[in-house]
Every structure is written in C-alpha cells, then in structure tokens.
Amino acid sequence: MLLRKVIGAEVILGHKIFTRAKSSWDIVAGVCVERLPVITPPLNELQKKFKDFLWTVEIEKSLKSDHELRHENDKVQAELLKNESVDVDLDTVSKITAQDFEDSSSDELNQFKFADIVTEGDKKGIKSTPERCLQRHLVLVTHQKLGNDVKTILPQGLWKEGETLRQTAERILSEQCGTGLKVKFLSNAPCGFYKYKYPAEINGRLGAKVFFYYANYNDGEVDKKSKPNWLTRNELAELLPEKYNKTVQSFLIEETF
Amino acid sequence: MFHSQILKQLSRLTIASASKLPFNTRHISSSAVVQFKITDQLCAEPLKKKKKVDPAIIKAREDRRRKKLEKQIRKLQKNARQLKPIEEVEPPLHLMDQMGKRKRPSVVLSAEISETRALLVKEWTRYKKQEYMANVAQIDRIMAAQKRALDMLYEESEELYNEAIMPDVQLIPCSFTGTYATPPIKNYESPDGEYIDVSKKWGHK
Numbered sequence: 001m002l003l004r005k006v007i008g009a010e011v012i013l014g015h016k017i018f019t020r021a022k023s024s025w026d027i028v029a030g031v032c033v034e035r036l037p038v039i040t041p042p043l044n045e046l047q048k049k050f051k052d053f054l055w056t057v058e059i060e061k062s063l064k065s066d067h068e069l070r071h072e073n074d075k076v077q078a079e080l081l082k083n084e085s086v087d088v089d090l091d092t093v094s095k096i097t098a099q100d101f102e103d104s105s106s107d108e109l110n111q112f113k114f115a116d117i118v119t120e121g122d123k124k125g126i127k128s129t130p131e132r133c134l135q136r137h138l139v140l141v142t143h144q145k146l147g148n149d150v151k152t153i154l155p156q157g158l159w160k161e162g163e164t165l166r167q168t169a170e171r172i173l174s175e176q177c178g179t180g181l182k183v184k185f186l187s188n189a190p191c192g193f194y195k196y197k198y199p200a201e202i203n204g205r206l207g208a209k210v211f212f213y214y215a216n217y218n219d220g221e222v223d224k225k226s227k228p229n230w231l232t233r234n235e236l237a238e239l240l241p242e243k244y245n246k247t248v249q250s251f252l253i254e255e256t257f
Numbered sequence: 258m259f260h261s262q263i264l265k266q267l268s269r270l271t272i273a274s275a276s277k278l279p280f281n282t283r284h285i286s287s288s289a290v291v292q293f294k295i296t297d298q299l300c301a302e303p304l305k306k307k308k309k310v311d312p313a314i315i316k317a318r319e320d321r322r323r324k325k326l327e328k329q330i331r332k333l334q335k336n337a338r339q340l341k342p343i344e345e346v347e348p349p350l351h352l353m354d355q356m357g358k359r360k361r362p363s364v365v366l367s368a369e370i371s372e373t374r375a376l377l378v379k380e381w382t383r384y385k386k387q388e389y390m391a392n393v394a395q396i397d398r399i400m401a402a403q404k405r406a407l408d409m410l411y412e413e414s415e416e417l418y419n420e421a422i423m424p425d426v427q428l429i430p431c432s433f434t435g436t437y438a439t440p441p442i443k444n445y446e447s448p449d450g451e452y453i454d455v456s457k458k459w460g461h462k
Binding site: 027036037038039046049050053063064069115116117119159166186188191192193209211212216253254 | 352395439441
C-alpha cells in the first residue's frame with residue numbers, strides 16, 4: 001500500500017518534469033514594492049492601561065531623584081522664609097528653584113515643533129505618494145496592460161531567456177517605474193505564486209504563471225507614466241481582483257489595527 | 258757498636274703510627290720512648306648525645322601543625338564562597354548613604370486596587386499570548402506561500418529554480434532602522450554644539 005503510494009508520487013513528479021519541456025504557460029515575474037511603516041501604530045485600550053500600570057508601579061518602587069529632593073528642600077526653605085522665625089542660611093536657598101527648572105523645561109518642549117503624523121497626503125487623500133499613512137504598510141500598484149485591458153495590479157512583466165527571475169523583476173521595475181526608485185530586494189527566491197489563464201490562446205500559451213518578488217522601498221520617485229498608487233491593506237483588498245488579492249496578502253504581514 | 262748505641266738513642270725518637278697502637282692501652286712504657294703522635298683521622302665531629310624526646314610532645318607538635326593548616330584552608334574556602342562584586346549592579350554609594358532621605362513612604366494598596374491590578378496582569382498575559390500565536394501563524398503563512406512558489410517554479414523550470422534557491426550574498430549585512438514616535442522633520446537643521454559624554458564605561462578601560 002505504502003509502496004504503491006510512493007510509486008504513484010514518483011510517477012506524478014516524473015510526469016510533471018516531462019510536461020515541463022512542452023509547457024504552455026508564460027513565465028511572468030511580478031514585483032511587490034512595500035514601504036514599511038515609519039511610525040509606531042497607536043496603542044489600543046489594553047496596551048494603554050498596562051502602560052499606565054507599569055509606570056505607576058515603577059514610581060512606587062523607586063527612590064526619590066535629585067530633582068525631587070531639591071524640590072522638597074525648596075519647599076522647606078520657602079516655609080522658613082515665610083515664617084522668618086529662624087535665621088535662614090542664604091547659601092542653602094537655591095537661586096533657581098526646582099519648580100522653575102521644571103517649568104522652563106516643559107516650555108521648551110512645548111515650543112519644539114514635531115512633524116505631523118497626519119501628512120499632507122493623508123489630508124488631501126492623495127494615493128500616489130508614499131508619504132501617507134505613516135503608520136501603515138503601503139504597496140505599490142501600477143497600471144498594467146494585459147492584452148487589451150489595462151488593470152491596476154502589482155508591476156509585472158514577461159521573463160526573457162538568459163536571465164534569472166530576480167533579474168527579470170529588477171528589469172521590470174526599472175522599465176516601468178523609472179530608475180529613480182531605490183528598492184532593496186530581499187531574496188533570490190520568489191515569495192508568491194499566481195496562475196491565470198488567457199481568455200484566448202496566445203502564441204500557444206494557455207496563460208501566465210506569475211512569480212512575485214518582494215522588495216523594500218528605500219527612496220525615490222516612481223515614474224508617472226505607470227500611474228503609480230501606494231495602497232494600504234484595506235485599499236488593496238478593495239481594488240484587486242479577489243483571488244489575486246488573496247495571493248498577494250498571503251505573503252504580506254497582517255496589520256493589527 | 259757505635260751503630261747500636263746510636264740506634265738505641267735514636268729509637269727513643271720513633272713515630273708510632275695510630276693503627277699500630279690500640280685505643281685502650283695502658284701508657285706504661287718499658288723503654289723511654291718519646292712517641293710523637295698524630296691525632297686520629299676524624300672525618301666528622303663526634304656525634305652529640307641524642308636526648309630522648311617524649312612521644313607525647315611529638316604528637317602534640319604534629320597536631321598543632323595540622324590544626325594550623327586546616328584553619329588556613331577554611332579561611333581560603335570562606336573567601337571562595339563569597340561572590341565577587343559586580344561593578345555595574347552595585348548601587349552608587351552616595352545613594353546608599355542618603356537612603357533615609359530618598360526612601361518613599363511605603364504605599365498601602367486597597368484590596369480593590371490590588372485586585373484590579375492582578376486582573377489586568379492576567380488579561381495582559383492572555384493578550385500577549387494571542388499576539389504571539391498570531392505572529393507565529395503569520396510567519397508560517399508567509400513561509401508556506403514561498404514554499405508553494407518555489408514548488409511551482411520547480412515544476413516550470415529546473416534552471417530557474419536552481420538560480421532562485423542560491424543565497425543572496427549582497428543581502429548580508431542587512432540592517433533596518435525601526436519605527437519612531439514622530440516622523441522625521443523635513444530639512445531639519447540640528448543645532449551645533451559640543452557635548453561631553455558622561456556615560457559610565459564598564460569593563461576594560
């Protein structure tokens with residue numbers, strides 16, 4: 001029984017290798033360029049509660065700092081000065097009280113302008129810039145001409161003889177998105193696979209097998225001719241065809257907020 | 258005749274060797290003989306008479322020596338049991354001296370608060386476990402997607418597959434700078450100035 005199973009598997013593998021020679025599928029390399037989040041996502045309820053709990057416990061178990069001691073000292077000195085009953089040694093009264101120092105420090109902090117988490121792209125709803133949704137992952141999609149249709153999917157292109165799939169992916173990216181885009185490919189191996197049939201046979205090919213390569217976005221502008229858009233996970237799910245979207249999301253990290 | 262007289266007179270001047278004369282002889286001489294003597298050949302000082310030592314005293318001496326050694330061993334062992342101080346972990350001395358001023362009044366928590374705290378901790382552990390399981394599931398999912406892609410590639414073309422599984426040497430060393438609390442400010446001019454690094458240095462200086 002077991003022997004028959006083993007032989008069966010071998011036969012199937014042999015058949016696959018045999019049919020490889022006369023394959024009727026186009027080999028296509030697709031590229032998934034992802035811009036990683038720049039800012040930490042917001043804390044949810046439980047995380048906020050636990051953070052506050054940890055901070056109160058830390059204060060409870062700590063010793064008083066120099067600043068606190070100085071503050072207490074100042075209060076004592078102020079009391080003595082008010083009462084004027086005891087001769088106060090002017091040397092021990094600090095020139096700048098701890099409270100003053102604290103106030104001036106918080107003023108300085110308030111005056112410093114941090115950059116906004118909600119960028120211009122967010123406010124205006126522009127999807128073609130990677131400077132949006134700084135807390136989320138963004139994936140690049142472009143217009144692709146497939147036959148007579150133009151679809152918005154991840155950049156992809158046919159594999160040519162004599163190059164590896166990764167080289168194909170790099171070539172496609174530079175052709176379609178321009179050389180200004182700086183990315184980092186993370187592996188020689190593809191990370192996802194999608195198969196689709198052509199509506200009619202073209203050059204004896206039934207359809208195309210797309211092998212996705214993953215790259216991290218570092219810098220640079222995408223060429224406008226391909227009409228790029230940087231989409232979050234939800235937007236991808238809305239825009240892409242269902243099965244395609246499922247394949248793409250299977251090799252991307254899930255977002256938890 | 259002349260010879261014998263001289264011989265007689267000269268015989269008084271004989272040198273008698275030690276070997277010929279036994280030790281305990283009576284010094285009675287029948288003839289007047291002046292005997293020159295060389296002292297006996299002595300190779301060493303004559304041995305002093307050994308005093309008999311009390312065996313009890315010997316035993317006492319041995320016991321004292323043994324006790325001394327054992328005491329020294331115990332002292333060294335006590336040293337080994339003591340742990341060596343770790344410089345980084347020792348609290349700074351000026352804080353230890355000021356403990357009286359620095360200690361906070363001990364907090365008395367009501368039963369309700371301590372219960373809510375305990376429940377919060379439990380909820381947190383449950384949440385963290387979920388998070389961890391979700392992370393592991395994600396990693397499994399991503400790896401399975403890659404494995405499937407490689408399997409399909411192997412079906413398509415062995416050459417491409419072999420090229421795909423080659424390790425990428427340009428990837429390592431690889432570094433990612435993490436997420437921040439606020440985004441970077443565009444065209445920020447950092448203020449000029451010197452700073453003196455007062456951080457403590459542990460280990461070899």
